[in-house]
Amino acid sequence: xxxxxxxxxxxxxxxxxxxxxxxxxxxxxxxxxxxxxxxxxxxxxxxxxxxxxxxxxxxxxxxxxxxxxxxxxxxxxxxxxxxxxxxxxxxxxxxxxxxxxxxxxxxxxxxxxxxxxxxxxxxxxxxxxxxxxxxxxxxxxxxxxxxxxxxxxxxxxxxxxxxxxxxxxxxxxxxxxxxxxxxxxxxxxxxxxxxxxxxxxxxxxxxxxxxxxxxxxxxxxxxxxxxxxxxxxxxxxxxx
Amino acid sequence: xxxxxxxxxxxxxxxxxxxxxxxxxxxxxxxxxxxxxxxxxxxxxxxxxxxxxxxxxxxxxxxxxxxxxxxxxxxxxxxxxxxxxxxxxxx
Numbered sequence: 001x002x003x004x005x006x007x008x009x010x011x012x013x014x015x016x017x018x019x020x021x022x023x024x025x026x027x028x029x030x031x032x033x034x035x036x037x038x039x040x041x042x043x044x045x046x047x048x049x050x051x052x053x054x055x056x057x058x059x060x061x062x063x064x065x066x067x068x069x070x071x072x073x074x075x076x077x078x079x080x081x082x083x084x085x086x087x088x089x090x091x092x093x094x095x096x097x098x099x100x101x102x103x104x105x106x107x108x109x110x111x112x113x114x115x116x117x118x119x120x121x122x123x124x125x126x127x128x129x130x131x132x133x134x135x136x137x138x139x140x141x142x143x144x145x146x147x148x149x150x151x152x153x154x155x156x157x158x159x160x161x162x163x164x165x166x167x168x169x170x171x172x173x174x175x176x177x178x179x180x181x182x183x184x185x186x187x188x189x190x191x192x193x194x195x196x197x198x199x200x201x202x203x204x205x206x207x208x209x210x211x212x213x214x215x216x217x218x219x220x221x222x223x224x225x226x227x228x229x230x231x232x233x234x235x236x237x238x239x240x
Numbered sequence: 241x242x243x244x245x246x247x248x249x250x251x252x253x254x255x256x257x258x259x260x261x262x263x264x265x266x267x268x269x270x271x272x273x274x275x276x277x278x279x280x281x282x283x284x285x286x287x288x289x290x291x292x293x294x295x296x297x298x299x300x301x302x303x304x305x306x307x308x309x310x311x312x313x314x315x316x317x318x319x320x321x322x323x324x325x326x327x328x329x330x331x
Contacts, residue, residue, distance in 0.1 A: 019330040024313055035310035042302065131285065138288035145295045158263050161291060165267075168298040175305040182312045182326055189320035 007049055007170040014045035015174070018077045040068050044077050046171040051082055055156065056164045058088045059148025263287060 018041030024034060043064045050057035065074045065088075078086050121129075142157065143149035146164050149157060267287060313330075316323045 016330055024330070025327060031307075031310050031314060034313060035306045038309050039302065039306040042306065131283070134285035135288065138285050138292065141292050142288055142295075145292055145299075155259065158259055161295075162263070162266055165291070165295065165298070168295065168302070172298055172301045172305070175302065175309070178330075179305050179308050179312065182309065182316075185322035185326060186312060186316060189316075189322040192320060192322075 002166070004166070004170055004173075007167065008174050010049045011045050011170055012174050012178075014048055015042055018042075018045055021073060021076050036068065037073070040064055040074070041077060042171060042175060044074070046167050048078075048081050049167065049170075050163070052088070054160055054163055055148045055152060056146055056160050057167075059151075061088045063147060257284075263291075267291060 019038065022034075022037040022041060024037075029037070043060055047057040047060040047064075052058055061078070065071070068074055139154060139157070142161060143152065146152075146157065146161055149160070152160060267290070313326075316326055
């Protein structure tokens with residue numbers, strides 16, 4: 001199994017490159033457009049850590065390419081990736097004629113179910129069949145949550161799910177750290193600005209900000225080290 | 241295609257018990273909720289449900305974080321040295 005730390009590092013690198021391609025500084029984007037671009041680059045970055053080896057990662061790239069308006073940007077983000085991923089984004093995950101086959105299978109399944117005759121069954125058998133139905137139902141939900149899930153058989157679904165969850169966790173952890181760091185830097189900037197105003201008012205000639213920050217990158221890493229530990233399971237609630 | 245009424249799926253293998261056990265032991269490290277239950281008797285449907293809930297919550301977090309970062313990038317005070325750090329990093 002891949003080490004979480006190496007997933008995070010690879011994701012961070014690719015995500016940062018993707019964010020730089022979005023060109024936030026120059027364009028006048030709305031908050032929603034910026035958010036979509038951030039999410040796009042995050043999804044492509046986490047998918048590319050798998051290098052097209054898992055179904056979910058290919059499906060995620062296909063979905064991101066499909067949903068995002070600026071196809072040129074998507075292409076640029078995938079420029080350094082493997083041929084597999086590039087193909088997925090342009091062709092899509094499944095060829096059109098396969099859709100027809102899948103849909104007709106679903107219709108056949110539904111009609112089979114309708115023809116089944118109800119008869120009196122012993123309690124234990126009934127309980128087992130209810131349990132099976134629950135598993136089937138929940139499996140369907142899981143298939144809708146994992147990218148590309150609807151194309152997987154039950155066995156692959158479990159393996160893909162495990163890999164997908166691990167990758168999602170890494171993605172969330174890194175995004176939280178960056179958000180926290182940016183937040184801290186913003187806060188610090190505000191404080192420095194206030195200190196600066198006060199000092200000026202008190203007739204000091206040297207700029208306090210210049211004194212406090214000699215090396216900007218040193219400040220960045222100092223901040224992230226000193227920040228309180230990001231909670232891993234925040235936002236995770238179970239409902240029974 | 242033969243019409244076998246006893247066969248309800250389209251012919252793909254169903255999830256077996258062994259695979260459920262494997263999934264549980266791996267998910268147990270990821271989901272604290274299941275850790276404290278009786279070890280061998282967690283129902284398949286419960287595991288699947290917890291998994292789905294967890295994936296949904298992770299999706300929500302990614303969405304919220306994207307939104308938060310979008311706001312943060314908008315409010316960077318342009319001239320500060322901190323903005324220069326952020327700019328050099330992601331802009």
